[in-house]
Amino acid sequence: MLPSSPPTLNLTYFNISGRAEPIRLALHIANIPFTDTRLKAGWAETKPKTPYGQVPTLAITFPDTGGGTHTAAQADALLRYVARLADPVHGLYPVEDPLACLKIDELVRACDDVDALISPTMDEPDAEKKRAARRSLIAPDGRLTTFLTKVDRRLQADGYVLGGENPTIAELTWHGMLWWLKSGLLDGVPRDYVDGFERLAKLHERVDGHPKVREWKGRHQE
Numbered sequence: 598m599l600p601s602s603p604p605t606l607n608l609t610y611f612n613i614s615g616r617a618e619p620i621r622l623a624l625h626i627a628n629i630p631f632t633d634t635r636l637k638a639g640w641a642e643t644k645p646k647t648p649y650g651q652v653p654t655l656a657i658t659f660p661d662t663g664g665g666t667h668t669a670a671q672a673d674a675l676l677r678y679v680a681r682l683a684d685p686v687h688g689l690y691p692v693e694d695p696l697a698c699l700k701i702d703e704l705v706r707a708c709d710d711v712d713a714l715i716s717p718t719m720d721e722p723d724a725e726k727k728r729a730a731r732r733s734l735i736a737p738d739g740r741l742t743t744f745l746t747k748v749d750r751r752l753q754a755d756g757y758v759l760g761g762e763n764p765t766i767a768e769l770t771w772h773g774m775l776w777w778l779k780s781g782l783l784d785g786v787p788r789d790y791v792d793g794f795e796r797l798a799k800l801h802e803r804v805d806g807h808p809k810v811r812e813w814k815g816r817h818q819e
């Protein structure tokens with residue numbers, strides 16, 4: 598039986614945007630109250646208590662069921678869950694339209710592929726090798742450039758960018774990734790790299806200019 602009262606939510610992540618930011622933004626856009634727990638210390642203690650030794654996690658408590666809490670993980674799954682909790686009027690995820698959801702899910706997964714290209718460079722301890730690996734990714738024929746060119750083309754296809762008043766979860770996910778690529782935090786990736794991808798650059802600009810996103814970012818400068 599489905600619980601009748603909405604669950605209380607506690608999202609835990611580090612005090613950065615990272616994988617939690619699309620989830621935080623989705624909750625904020627949909628006016629869903631949540632506790633935004635940002636770990637500043639004590640990760641070693643918390644890690645073994647999480648399902649995969651990773652964050653983000655979402656602790657979900659249904660008041661109706663006597664206060665039992667389920668802690669879920671995996672950023673994309675959490676994002677989809679909060680989008681399903683949201684009133685459809687917010688346009689985050691068109692649950693009534695399987696094909697529209699498929700297109701959105703496809704784009705979310707494509708963003709994970711970008712993450713998989715960049716992640717190995719995060720683990721490289723040598724600063725010069727790290728920069729060289731990233732320069733190779735972003736070269737005109739580099740794997741990241743090639744992939745982003747395909748994503749940019751895909752955004753032209755019907756239903757991939759809905760262009761509604763609010764961003765979809767795919768647009769929120771890509772906004773997070775593009776923010777990272779543009780941030781200058783990735784040594785070796787120039788801040789203007791994303792400008793070479795017309796539709797992705799527009800997507801970032803559009804989501805970044807959304808009043809609720811601006812409001813949230815104004816409160817949580819990184």
Ligand SMILES: N[C@@H](CCC(=O)N[C@@H](CS)C(=O)NCC(=O)O)C(=O)O
Pocket residue numbers: 615616644650651652653670671672673
């Ligand atoms: N597939 C997971 C990956 C989560 C992940 O890699 N989280 C990182 C932070 S972005 C983490 O918890 N790192 C700390 C650690 O592994 O000890 C997801 O999408 O949520």
